[in-house]
Amino acid sequence: MDRSESIVTRGFLLKYNQMKSSFPRWLIIFTLGICDLIKNNRWLTESFSPSVSRSQEFETIRHCIDLAILLSRSMIVTFALDWTAFVQYAEQLSQMELEIDDGSVKQIKRERKLKNWFCFVSLISYVMNYKNSFLMLKLNMEIYKIFSLLVVIVSLAAHFFLIYLIIDLCICLKAAFRYINNHLARFEETSPKRMLSELRRNRIMYSCAVRASQEAEKFARHYIAWFYFQFILFFIVNIVDILGPKNAISVTFVLFMILDMITAGYLTLNLVAVNKVSTEGMEDLYEISYDLKSYNLQNENNLFLNRMLWHNVGFTVSNLFLINPNFITALLSFVLTIALTMANYLYK
Numbered sequence: 626m627d628r629s630e631s632i633v634t635r636g637f638l639l640k641y642n643q644m645k646s647s648f649p650r651w652l653i654i655f656t657l658g659i660c661d662l663i664k665n666n667r668w669l670t671e672s673f674s675p676s677v678s679r680s681q682e683f684e685t686i687r688h689c690i691d692l693a694i695l696l697s698r699s700m701i702v703t704f705a706l707d708w709t710a711f712v713q714y715a716e717q718l719s720q721m722e723l724e725i726d727d728g729s730v731k732q733i734k735r736e737r738k739l740k741n742w743f744c745f746v747s748l749i750s751y752v753m754n755y756k757n758s759f760l761m762l763k764l765n766m767e768i769y770k771i772f773s774l775l776v777v778i779v780s781l782a783a784h785f786f787l788i789y790l791i792i793d794l795c796i797c798l799k800a801a802f803r804y805i806n807n808h809l810a811r812f813e814e815t816s817p818k819r820m821l822s823e824l825r826r827n828r829i830m831y832s833c834a835v836r837a838s839q840e841a842e843k844f845a846r847h848y849i850a851w852f853y854f855q856f857i858l859f860f861i862v863n864i865v866d867i868l869g870p871k872n873a874i875s876v877t878f879v880l881f882m883i884l885d886m887i888t889a890g891y892l893t894l895n896l897v898a899v900n901k902v903s904t905e906g907m908e909d910l911y912e913i914s915y916d917l918k919s920y921n922l923q924n925e926n927n928l929f930l931n932r933m934l935w936h937n938v939g940f941t942v943s944n945l946f947l948i949n950p951n952f953i954t955a956l957l958s959f960v961l962t963i964a965l966t967m968a969n970y971l972y973k
Contacts, residue, residue, distance in 0.1 A: 631715070631718075631719035631722070631723070631724060632723055632724040632729075632730060632733055632797075633715055633718045633719050633723065633797050634715050634719065636733075636737050636740075636793040636796070636797070637790060637793065638786065638789065641715065644711070644712070644715075645712050647708075649708065650706070650708050652783070653702045653706065653783055653786070653787065654702060654703050656779050656780060656782070656783035657698060657699065657702045657780055657783040657784065657787075658699045658700075658702045658703040659699075660776045660779050660780040660783070661695040661696070661698050661699040661780060662695075662696075662699050663776065686862070687862055690858050690859070690862060694851075694854075694855045694858065697851055697854070698851055698855075701847050701848055701851050702783075702787075702848070705847035705848070706844065706847070706848060707843050707844050708844070710840045710841070710843040710844040711790075711840070711841070711844040713840040714794065714837050714838075714840035714841040714844060717833060717836045717837040717840060718797055718798070718801060718833070718834065718837035720833055721801055721804065721830055721833055721834065723797070723800055723801060723804060726804055728803075728804075728807065729800045729801075729803070729804050732799075732800050732803065733796055733797060733800050736796045736799075736800075737793070737796060740789065740792050740793065740796065743891055744785050744788065744789045744792075747785065747884065747887070747888055748781060748782065748785045750880075750884055751781050751884060752778055752781060754877060754880050754881060754884065755774065755777055755778070755781070756774070757877055787848055788852075788888070788892060790845075791845045791848070791849065791892065791895075791896075792891075792892065792895050794841040794844075794845065795895035795896060795898065795899050795940075796895070798834065798837065798838050798841060798899045799895075799898055799899055799902050801830075801833075801834040801837065802831075802834055802899075802902045802903045802905070802906075802938075803902055803905075804830070805827055805830050805831050805834065805906060806902070806905050806906035806909070808823075808827050808830075809827060809906040809909040809910055809913065810906070810909045812824075812827075812909070812913050814916050817918070817919050817921075817922060820917075820922060821919075821921055821922055821925060824913070824922065824925045824926060824929065825925055827929070828925065828928065828929045828932075831929065831932065831933075832932075834903075835903075835932075835938055838899065838903070838938050838939065838940075841940070842939070842940045842941055842944075845940060846940065846941050846942070846943050846944055847943055849896070849940055849941075849942060849943075849948070850942045850943035850945075852889070852892070853889075853942060853956075856885060856889050857956075857960050859885065860885070860886075860960055860964065861960060861963055861964045861967065863878075863882055864961075864964035864965075864968065865964055865967050865968045865971065868965075868968040868972060893948070893953060896939065896940045896948045897939075897948060897949060897950055897953060899938070899939045899940060900936075900938060900939030900940075900947065900948065900949045900950075901949070901950070903933070903938035903939065904933050904936060904938075906933065907930065907933045907934070910926065910929055910930050910933065911930065913926060914926050914927075914930070936949075
């Protein structure tokens, strides 16, 4: 690996030159876009259902949800992923030269190791669960059924490739904002000219990190929206199904629910952390203002503080909702309310 390469571009599985080309776009289109279009998942719907005694209406609803999710993901990965914004993110964040800061390098490497293990174990767990469900069908191993399983595995691998990328965006953005926060925490009172230069340098770095976060958000916003959309739909349907009368819950179904919740939880923690860490330096910045005597220093500090007060840094759901702790709390409350209301209405 080239030692001059930015640490930001070292966590993509593929080399950065390949990531800048059209290769990842076409890779995702062929593995997710086309696989989702050709996937015949009727047997999957029947196999992964938690209930052995379910109404035909519920079966139809669940199958329609599966098809809607597959088609929507196919459209998103084909038309909505902005790979130009992904390259702009890498170029923008590389300007901060995080690789020269030992603390940032250690943090990024530590979180990337966790990310690697998480994605690898999760992918293997999903594949094994799908394989077990496939074997439980008790059908002859015909060619088209084997092909269907291979399509599922390929689409899973491509899905986790995108999750892997999005989490890496979060890791590097968190490191960038913490790098700035550490500078603010260690800000020293020296000559006005030197203090102004240091404060302006920190504000420029913050602006660079914000620009990078905007490009990262532009790249991932629609896939993140799809991820939460499908998670919420399946979660509601599964809760309603579990609360239904005389349901036999399979181990495979429970494992799928656990894996889905763990994946959603890990991704959400990283997405929320970007928003949270972007304003953690606010108190230090406010305390710096105590010792600022000149107008230029006060003005520089006020500009920096006002930018942090916007609280609009981070990822969104299709540019509609900023993913922060308040949004996640409201979302969980909404989903649980809808699920319990539907169960009460259907099984009263």
